[in-house]
Amino acid sequence: MSTFWIGTGWKMNKTVAETRRYIADLKARLPDEAGADCALFIIPPFTALAAAREAIGAAPVLLGAQNMHWAEAGAYTGEISASMLEEFRIDLVELGHSERREYFGETDATINLKVKAALRHGLRPLVCVGDSAEERAAGASAAAVVRQVRLAFAGLTRAEIGRSLVAYEPVWAIGESGMPATPDEAGAVHVALHDALKELGAPSVPVLYGGSVNLENAAALAAEPAIDGLFVGRAAWSAEGLVSLVSRAMAARKRLRPVPTEAITAG
Numbered sequence: 001m002s003t004f005w006i007g008t009g010w011k012m013n014k015t016v017a018e019t020r021r022y023i024a025d026l027k028a029r030l031p032d033e034a035g036a037d038c039a040l041f042i043i044p045p046f047t048a049l050a051a052a053r054e055a056i057g058a059a060p061v062l063l064g065a066q067n068m069h070w071a072e073a074g075a076y077t078g079e080i081s082a083s084m085l086e087e088f089r090i091d092l093v094e095l096g097h098s099e100r101r102e103y104f105g106e107t108d109a110t111i112n113l114k115v116k117a118a119l120r121h122g123l124r125p126l127v128c129v130g131d132s133a134e135e136r137a138a139g140a141s142a143a144a145v146v147r148q149v150r151l152a153f154a155g156l157t158r159a160e161i162g163r164s165l166v167a168y169e170p171v172w173a174i175g176e177s178g179m180p181a182t183p184d185e186a187g188a189v190h191v192a193l194h195d196a197l198k199e200l201g202a203p204s205v206p207v208l209y210g211g212s213v214n215l216e217n218a219a220a221l222a223a224e225p226a227i228d229g230l231f232v233g234r235a236a237w238s239a240e241g242l243v244s245l246v247s248r249a250m251a252a253r254k255r256l257r258p259v260p261t262e263a264i265t266a267g
Protein backbone atom coordinates (compact mmCIF):
# COMPACT_ATOMS: atom_id res chain seq x y z
CA MET A 1 0.00 0.00 0.00
CA SER A 2 1.42 3.42 -0.88
CA THR A 3 1.80 5.91 1.95
CA PHE A 4 -1.36 7.86 2.71
CA TRP A 5 -0.82 11.37 4.09
CA ILE A 6 -3.01 12.75 6.86
CA GLY A 7 -2.31 16.03 8.56
CA THR A 8 -3.73 19.16 10.01
CA GLY A 9 -2.99 22.85 9.60
CA TRP A 10 -3.90 24.82 12.69
CA LYS A 11 -4.08 28.25 11.02
CA MET A 12 -3.95 31.01 13.69
CA ASN A 13 -4.90 28.71 16.54
CA LYS A 14 -3.20 27.20 19.61
CA THR A 15 -0.72 28.61 22.06
CA VAL A 16 2.48 26.87 23.10
CA ALA A 17 0.71 25.30 26.09
CA GLU A 18 -2.15 24.07 23.88
CA THR A 19 0.38 22.66 21.41
CA ARG A 20 2.12 20.67 24.15
CA ARG A 21 -1.22 19.29 25.33
CA TYR A 22 -2.29 18.34 21.81
CA ILE A 23 0.94 16.47 21.09
CA ALA A 24 0.93 14.67 24.45
CA ASP A 25 -2.64 13.56 23.73
CA LEU A 26 -1.73 12.55 20.17
CA LYS A 27 1.23 10.46 21.35
CA ALA A 28 -1.01 8.70 23.88
CA ARG A 29 -3.46 7.75 21.11
CA LEU A 30 -1.01 7.23 18.24
CA PRO A 31 -2.51 4.85 15.67
CA ASP A 32 -0.48 1.78 14.61
CA GLU A 33 -0.44 2.97 11.00
CA ALA A 34 1.37 6.23 11.86
CA GLY A 35 4.78 6.38 10.24
CA ALA A 36 4.29 3.13 8.31
CA ASP A 37 1.29 3.24 5.97
CA CYS A 38 0.28 6.72 7.08
CA ALA A 39 2.46 9.84 7.07
CA LEU A 40 0.96 11.86 9.90
CA PHE A 41 1.74 15.59 10.12
CA ILE A 42 0.81 18.66 12.11
CA ILE A 43 1.32 22.28 11.09
CA PRO A 44 1.19 24.59 14.12
CA PRO A 45 1.77 28.35 14.05
CA PHE A 46 5.41 29.57 14.01
CA THR A 47 5.36 30.46 17.71
CA ALA A 48 4.69 26.83 18.67
CA LEU A 49 7.23 25.14 16.39
CA ALA A 50 10.00 24.85 19.00
CA ALA A 51 7.64 23.38 21.59
CA ALA A 52 6.12 21.07 18.99
CA ARG A 53 9.53 19.77 17.89
CA GLU A 54 10.49 19.05 21.48
CA ALA A 55 7.14 17.44 22.34
CA ILE A 56 7.13 15.21 19.26
CA GLY A 57 10.52 13.72 20.16
CA ALA A 58 10.94 10.43 18.31
CA ALA A 59 7.21 9.92 17.65
CA PRO A 60 6.26 9.28 13.99
CA VAL A 61 4.67 12.70 13.52
CA LEU A 62 5.99 15.08 10.88
CA LEU A 63 6.17 18.79 11.64
CA GLY A 64 5.38 21.59 9.21
CA ALA A 65 5.29 25.38 9.07
CA GLN A 66 2.44 27.41 7.59
CA ASN A 67 4.43 29.77 5.38
CA MET A 68 7.88 31.27 4.78
CA HIS A 69 9.51 34.10 2.84
CA TRP A 70 11.58 33.35 -0.24
CA ALA A 71 14.52 35.63 0.59
CA GLU A 72 17.49 34.36 2.58
CA ALA A 73 17.37 37.35 4.95
CA GLY A 74 16.74 41.08 4.87
CA ALA A 75 14.38 43.97 5.51
CA TYR A 76 11.11 42.00 5.51
CA THR A 77 9.52 42.90 8.82
CA GLY A 78 7.36 40.14 10.24
CA GLU A 79 8.57 37.47 7.86
CA ILE A 80 10.29 34.11 8.52
CA SER A 81 13.03 32.65 6.32
CA ALA A 82 13.78 29.06 5.35
CA SER A 83 16.96 29.05 7.49
CA MET A 84 14.89 30.07 10.51
CA LEU A 85 12.54 27.15 9.88
CA GLU A 86 15.46 24.76 9.42
CA GLU A 87 16.39 25.37 13.07
CA PHE A 88 13.18 23.59 14.10
CA ARG A 89 14.02 20.62 11.85
CA ILE A 90 10.65 20.90 10.18
CA ASP A 91 9.71 18.29 7.60
CA LEU A 92 7.50 20.37 5.35
CA VAL A 93 6.31 23.88 4.67
CA GLU A 94 2.79 24.79 3.55
CA LEU A 95 2.82 27.31 0.70
CA GLY A 96 0.07 29.09 -1.21
CA HIS A 97 -2.92 28.38 1.03
CA SER A 98 -5.98 30.19 -0.35
CA GLU A 99 -6.24 32.25 2.86
CA ARG A 100 -2.73 33.57 2.18
CA ARG A 101 -3.60 34.22 -1.45
CA GLU A 102 -6.80 36.05 -0.45
CA TYR A 103 -5.75 38.02 2.67
CA PHE A 104 -1.99 38.48 2.19
CA GLY A 105 -1.65 39.06 -1.53
CA GLU A 106 0.21 35.85 -2.37
CA THR A 107 0.46 35.27 -6.10
CA ASP A 108 1.49 32.33 -8.23
CA ALA A 109 4.79 34.17 -8.81
CA THR A 110 5.62 34.60 -5.11
CA ILE A 111 4.55 31.02 -4.38
CA ASN A 112 6.98 29.86 -7.08
CA LEU A 113 9.79 31.85 -5.38
CA LYS A 114 8.88 30.27 -2.04
CA VAL A 115 8.81 26.74 -3.48
CA LYS A 116 12.30 27.30 -4.93
CA ALA A 117 13.62 28.67 -1.63
CA ALA A 118 12.12 25.79 0.35
CA LEU A 119 13.72 23.21 -1.92
CA ARG A 120 17.10 25.01 -1.77
CA HIS A 121 16.94 24.51 1.97
CA GLY A 122 15.86 20.88 1.83
CA LEU A 123 12.32 21.64 3.04
CA ARG A 124 9.48 19.74 1.41
CA PRO A 125 6.89 22.19 0.02
CA LEU A 126 3.22 21.39 0.50
CA VAL A 127 1.80 23.48 -2.34
CA CYS A 128 -1.87 24.37 -1.91
CA VAL A 129 -4.02 25.03 -4.97
CA GLY A 130 -7.74 25.65 -5.21
CA ASP A 131 -10.53 26.71 -7.54
CA SER A 132 -12.98 29.50 -6.71
CA ALA A 133 -16.77 29.05 -6.65
CA GLU A 134 -16.92 30.95 -9.97
CA GLU A 135 -14.36 28.66 -11.61
CA ARG A 136 -16.30 25.65 -10.35
CA ALA A 137 -19.58 27.04 -11.74
CA ALA A 138 -17.88 27.56 -15.10
CA GLY A 139 -16.63 23.96 -15.15
CA ALA A 140 -13.06 25.25 -14.94
CA SER A 141 -11.94 23.67 -11.65
CA ALA A 142 -9.33 21.34 -13.09
CA ALA A 143 -7.94 23.96 -15.50
CA ALA A 144 -7.61 26.49 -12.67
CA VAL A 145 -5.68 24.23 -10.32
CA VAL A 146 -3.51 22.70 -13.04
CA ARG A 147 -2.49 26.24 -13.99
CA GLN A 148 -1.60 27.02 -10.36
CA VAL A 149 0.49 23.86 -10.11
CA ARG A 150 2.37 24.63 -13.32
CA LEU A 151 3.15 28.16 -12.12
CA ALA A 152 4.17 26.99 -8.62
CA PHE A 153 6.68 24.54 -10.13
CA ALA A 154 7.87 26.72 -13.05
CA GLY A 155 11.62 26.52 -13.58
CA LEU A 156 12.11 23.49 -11.33
CA THR A 157 13.67 20.18 -12.33
CA ARG A 158 11.72 16.92 -12.25
CA ALA A 159 13.71 15.82 -9.22
CA GLU A 160 12.88 19.03 -7.37
CA ILE A 161 9.17 18.78 -8.14
CA GLY A 162 9.34 15.15 -7.06
CA ARG A 163 10.28 16.23 -3.52
CA SER A 164 7.04 18.20 -3.12
CA LEU A 165 3.47 17.56 -2.03
CA VAL A 166 0.36 19.15 -3.54
CA ALA A 167 -2.91 19.80 -1.73
CA TYR A 168 -6.12 20.37 -3.69
CA GLU A 169 -8.19 22.67 -1.51
CA PRO A 170 -11.26 24.10 -3.25
CA VAL A 171 -11.75 27.65 -1.94
CA TRP A 172 -15.50 26.98 -1.72
CA ALA A 173 -14.92 23.94 0.49
CA ILE A 174 -12.72 25.47 3.19
CA GLY A 175 -13.86 26.67 6.61
CA GLU A 176 -17.14 27.22 8.47
CA SER A 177 -19.07 28.25 5.36
CA GLY A 178 -17.46 25.62 3.12
CA MET A 179 -19.20 22.66 1.51
CA PRO A 180 -16.92 19.62 1.15
CA ALA A 181 -16.26 18.39 -2.37
CA THR A 182 -17.88 15.05 -3.10
CA PRO A 183 -15.40 12.20 -3.48
CA ASP A 184 -16.23 11.99 -7.22
CA GLU A 185 -15.73 15.68 -7.76
CA ALA A 186 -12.46 15.79 -5.81
CA GLY A 187 -11.31 12.57 -7.45
CA ALA A 188 -11.75 14.02 -10.95
CA VAL A 189 -9.67 17.09 -10.10
CA HIS A 190 -7.01 14.87 -8.51
CA VAL A 191 -6.79 12.86 -11.72
CA ALA A 192 -6.20 16.10 -13.66
CA LEU A 193 -3.51 17.15 -11.15
CA HIS A 194 -1.80 13.76 -11.38
CA ASP A 195 -1.82 14.04 -15.19
CA ALA A 196 -0.26 17.51 -15.00
CA LEU A 197 2.41 16.31 -12.55
CA LYS A 198 3.14 13.40 -14.86
CA GLU A 199 3.64 15.84 -17.73
CA LEU A 200 6.03 17.79 -15.51
CA GLY A 201 8.00 14.58 -15.02
CA ALA A 202 6.99 14.04 -11.39
CA PRO A 203 4.26 11.38 -11.46
CA SER A 204 4.72 10.27 -7.87
CA VAL A 205 4.02 13.59 -6.15
CA PRO A 206 1.25 12.88 -3.61
CA VAL A 207 -1.90 14.98 -4.04
CA LEU A 208 -3.87 15.53 -0.82
CA TYR A 209 -7.45 16.76 -0.51
CA GLY A 210 -8.43 19.52 1.94
CA GLY A 211 -11.66 21.42 2.63
CA SER A 212 -14.24 20.46 5.28
CA VAL A 213 -12.88 16.96 5.73
CA ASN A 214 -14.72 15.43 8.69
CA LEU A 215 -15.57 12.11 10.29
CA GLU A 216 -18.52 11.60 7.94
CA ASN A 217 -16.67 12.06 4.64
CA ALA A 218 -13.08 10.96 5.46
CA ALA A 219 -13.56 7.32 4.51
CA ALA A 220 -15.24 8.06 1.17
CA LEU A 221 -12.58 10.62 0.24
CA ALA A 222 -9.77 8.23 1.25
CA ALA A 223 -11.35 5.51 -0.88
CA GLU A 224 -10.80 7.60 -4.03
CA PRO A 225 -7.69 6.06 -5.62
CA ALA A 226 -6.42 9.44 -6.93
CA ILE A 227 -6.53 11.01 -3.45
CA ASP A 228 -3.21 10.38 -1.68
CA GLY A 229 -4.00 12.06 1.60
CA LEU A 230 -6.23 14.37 3.61
CA PHE A 231 -5.29 17.85 4.78
CA VAL A 232 -7.63 18.76 7.59
CA GLY A 233 -8.49 21.91 9.52
CA ARG A 234 -11.24 22.06 12.14
CA ALA A 235 -12.00 18.36 12.41
CA ALA A 236 -8.42 17.61 13.51
CA TRP A 237 -7.82 20.44 15.94
CA SER A 238 -8.14 17.91 18.75
CA ALA A 239 -5.81 14.91 18.82
CA GLU A 240 -8.86 12.71 19.24
CA GLY A 241 -10.32 14.15 16.04
CA LEU A 242 -7.12 13.58 14.08
CA VAL A 243 -6.75 9.99 15.32
CA SER A 244 -10.40 9.18 14.54
CA LEU A 245 -9.93 10.51 11.02
CA VAL A 246 -6.80 8.40 10.59
CA SER A 247 -8.61 5.24 11.64
CA ARG A 248 -11.57 5.87 9.29
CA ALA A 249 -9.38 6.87 6.35
CA MET A 250 -6.90 4.03 6.77
CA ALA A 251 -9.66 1.43 7.07
CA ALA A 252 -11.10 2.70 3.77
CA ARG A 253 -7.66 2.75 2.20
CA LYS A 254 -6.95 -0.84 3.22
CA ARG A 255 -10.13 -1.95 1.47
CA LEU A 256 -8.60 -0.54 -1.73
CA ARG A 257 -5.58 -2.84 -1.50
CA PRO A 258 -5.51 -5.24 -4.47
CA VAL A 259 -6.23 -8.85 -3.52
CA PRO A 260 -3.02 -10.93 -3.96
CA THR A 261 -3.28 -13.55 -6.73
CA GLU A 262 -2.37 -16.40 -4.28
CA ALA A 263 -5.43 -15.52 -2.18
CA ILE A 264 -7.69 -15.87 -5.24
CA THR A 265 -6.15 -19.12 -6.50
CA ALA A 266 -5.99 -20.69 -3.01
CA GLY A 267 -9.79 -20.44 -3.09
Ligand SMILES: O=C(COP(=O)(O)O)[C@@H](O)CO
Pocket: 008, 009, 010, 011, 097, 169, 173, 174, 175, 176, 178, 210, 211, 212, 213, 231, 232, 233, 234, 235
Ligand atom coordinates in the same frame (compact mmCIF):
# COMPACT_ATOMS: atom_id res chain seq x y z
O1 LIG B 1 -7.86 25.01 5.19
C1 LIG B 1 -7.84 23.82 5.33
C2 LIG B 1 -9.06 23.03 5.57
O2 LIG B 1 -9.79 23.62 6.62
P1 LIG B 1 -11.19 22.96 7.10
O3 LIG B 1 -11.43 23.56 8.45
O4 LIG B 1 -10.95 21.47 7.18
O5 LIG B 1 -12.22 23.30 6.09
C3 LIG B 1 -6.55 23.06 5.27
O6 LIG B 1 -5.57 23.88 4.71
C4 LIG B 1 -6.09 22.63 6.63
O7 LIG B 1 -5.70 23.72 7.39
